[in-house]
Amino acid sequence: MLVVMKPQATPAQIAAVEEKIRSLGLSPHAIPGAQRVAIGITGNKGALDPAMFEGLPGVADAIRVSQPWKLVSREVKEEDTVIDVGGVPLGGPAIRVMAGPCSVESREQILETARAVKESGATFLRGGAYKPRTSPYEFQGLGEEGLKLLALAREQTGLKVVTEVMDVEDLPLVSEYADVLQIGARNMQNFSLLRRVGKSEKPILLKRGPSATIREFLMAAEYLLSQGNYRVALCERGIRTFETMTRNTLDLNAVPVLKALTHLPVVVDPSHGIGLRRHVPAMARAAVAAGADGLIVEVHPVPEKALSDGQQSLTPGEFAELMTQVRVIAGAIGRPV
Numbered sequence: 001m002l003v004v005m006k007p008q009a010t011p012a013q014i015a016a017v018e019e020k021i022r023s024l025g026l027s028p029h030a031i032p033g034a035q036r037v038a039i040g041i042t043g044n045k046g047a048l049d050p051a052m053f054e055g056l057p058g059v060a061d062a063i064r065v066s067q068p069w070k071l072v073s074r075e076v077k078e079e080d081t082v083i084d085v086g087g088v089p090l091g092g093p094a095i096r097v098m099a100g101p102c103s104v105e106s107r108e109q110i111l112e113t114a115r116a117v118k119e120s121g122a123t124f125l126r127g128g129a130y131k132p133r134t135s136p137y138e139f140q141g142l143g144e145e146g147l148k149l150l151a152l153a154r155e156q157t158g159l160k161v162v163t164e165v166m167d168v169e170d171l172p173l174v175s176e177y178a179d180v181l182q183i184g185a186r187n188m189q190n191f192s193l194l195r196r197v198g199k200s201e202k203p204i205l206l207k208r209g210p211s212a213t214i215r216e217f218l219m220a221a222e223y224l225l226s227q228g229n230y231r232v233a234l235c236e237r238g239i240r241t242f243e244t245m246t247r248n249t250l251d252l253n254a255v256p257v258l259k260a261l262t263h264l265p266v267v268v269d270p271s272h273g274i275g276l277r278r279h280v281p282a283m284a285r286a287a288v289a290a291g292a293d294g295l296i297v298e299v300h301p302v303p304e305k306a307l308s309d310g311q312q313s314l315t316p317g318e319f320a321e322l323m324t325q326v327r328v329i330a331g332a333i334g335r336p337v
């Protein structure tokens, strides 16, 4: 249920509606819009009767939300969500590029990469300190040392830091260093992690699970918003299909479909999506043309020597060239980079 307040509704009238919702044992979620406030209701088992709210002072309308996802839905919030990441908007007209290595490996590696991607126009630095690796014998990340190096790179370049939190236990530490918490594809349905991160104040980049449908992806995001964190961006990073020539199949269908169903920003990860360095730029360009609000791209100074995902990492030179192309495509659809 969505209770739409009149544009002139007073804060006291909004508070009274919220109180009424709480008195029914349900949760109110006030969603400020450009024209008016809407209050999403969650926690009800069956359908609610709109008449319970329609007569209250300041209420314009009470509408049933037809989708199983509520707070992430465009039905509840028509305008695009713009997430303020320490002064940098994620979502909205400008396309944001996040770039950096798969894993933070050393001081030199992360600083060199950060300077290079900043120079080319990235606004976020990506890099994992806790890595979800398929094999327990592969490099698992530098842990806190990696987080410190990311913070140092931020200090030197002004880039915002996106890094993965793999476990509930690591959340306090990762939150001290990250500007955006990445939830990895393998954890998209780790509901206890989602609930916990949903209570955090930090913006979140939620990656789509390799076998998740768009519905399941939206329901995972709903877990985050249901806990009070509305600063969520979605990331399409490729799904598992029968195809074996590429690492994953980048589902660019998801971009327009998600943009229609949800107000949350949609970011595309062409690196994990196709998994092959020579084809990453093509998919990055396609993602921008399809309407993505951002890209997250793996870049490494010497990809052959990378401790993870070197086969899909661009060199700084290749990234610079990609940025030039991305600007042209973004310009053609009226979006700045």
Ligand code: PEP
Pocket (backbone or CB within 6 Å): 102, 128, 132, 183, 184, 185, 186, 207, 237, 272
């Ligand atoms: C990554 O960003 O390096 C990563 C592990 O991504 P994903 O969770 O999408 O596999």
Ligand code: MN
Pocket (backbone or CB within 6 Å): 102, 103, 272, 298, 308, 309
């Ligand atoms: Mn990676």
